[in-house]
């Protein structure tokens with residue numbers, strides 16, 4: 001019992017650990033404030049058709065900028081939001097913002113939106129998403145929800161139920177970071193998926209690594225065989241673009257085309273693409 005052991009044994013924190021914990025709690029409370037005040041921004045990165053360079057849509061990517069001008073990357077604050085129980089609220093705010101922005105785009109463009117694996121155990125997720133679509137008037141068939149393979153790990157049946165209910169309403173489903181998580185290969189055949197996003201780690205060196213090339217080729221072939229579009233993440237060079245196109249990969253995303261941009265730059269970006277006089 002703690003009492004018998006005295007106060008020292010229950011508080012074996014080192015000063016560093018205590019500082020870390022304090023910093024973590026401070027970040028968490030700042031995030032809580034930012035979510036409540038709807039201060040988390042959304043940037044957009046184009047998803048490009050590799051055959052002709054035309055735009056399929058944009059992926060919404062969360063951005064958190066602090067008062068001092070520095071920013072916290074989503075890889076850092078999304079896990080904090082998950083642990084703090086904020087992810088559902090944050091996600092609703094972000095989706096609302098992203099849908100409002102996407103309504104200003106040409107009507108053929110898709111909005112891709114990331115869902116955290118934790119949200120795939122939330123049976124109310126479909127209702128939450130559909131409520132935002134109803135509220136903003138954004139059409140379900142223009143929304144593509146991105147989920148990672150780890151989203152199926154916790155409770156596969158429930159994840160399938162959630163995905164099925166979104167699909168019934170016309171929402172598209174993409175598997176994000178494909179190839180890095182639990183293999184859902186056995187699930188793909190009876191799984192209502194529209195798109196496989198080939199993880200950036202494969203694209204980063206498939207030109208120099210024969211093994212990575214074989215993996216990318218195999219994923220594209222699975223997609224072609226099952227009628228699921230494949231998208232290459234992190235396309236950075238013309239040569240990567242050319243080779244991916246030759247493999248039959250339909251879509252790409254990466255700095256070669258454009259980095260994620262603020263909402264108000266999307267229109268200028270689109271205008272530049274269709275302007276034949278543009279560089």
Ligand code: C2E
Pocket residue numbers: 045060061062073074075078094114115116146176177200233234235236253254255256260
């Ligand atoms: P993701 O969904 O795989 O998003 C792609 C990431 O790759 C983005 O990082 C994007 O900026 C980056 N990227 C795109 N093209 C290139 C490239 O050519 N080279 C390199 N090196 N990187 C590229 P970002 O924006 O930092 O987001 C990181 C991750 O955070 C996302 O990975 C996603 O898992 C998560 N995330 C972002 N926004 C949200 C959100 O609203 N909700 C949830 N649940 N997760 C989010």
Ligand code: MG
Pocket residue numbers: 059114146176
């Ligand atoms: Mg994504």
Ligand code: MG
Pocket residue numbers: 176177197199233
């Ligand atoms: Mg990804």
Ligand code: MG
Pocket residue numbers: 176177199200233
């Ligand atoms: Mg990724």
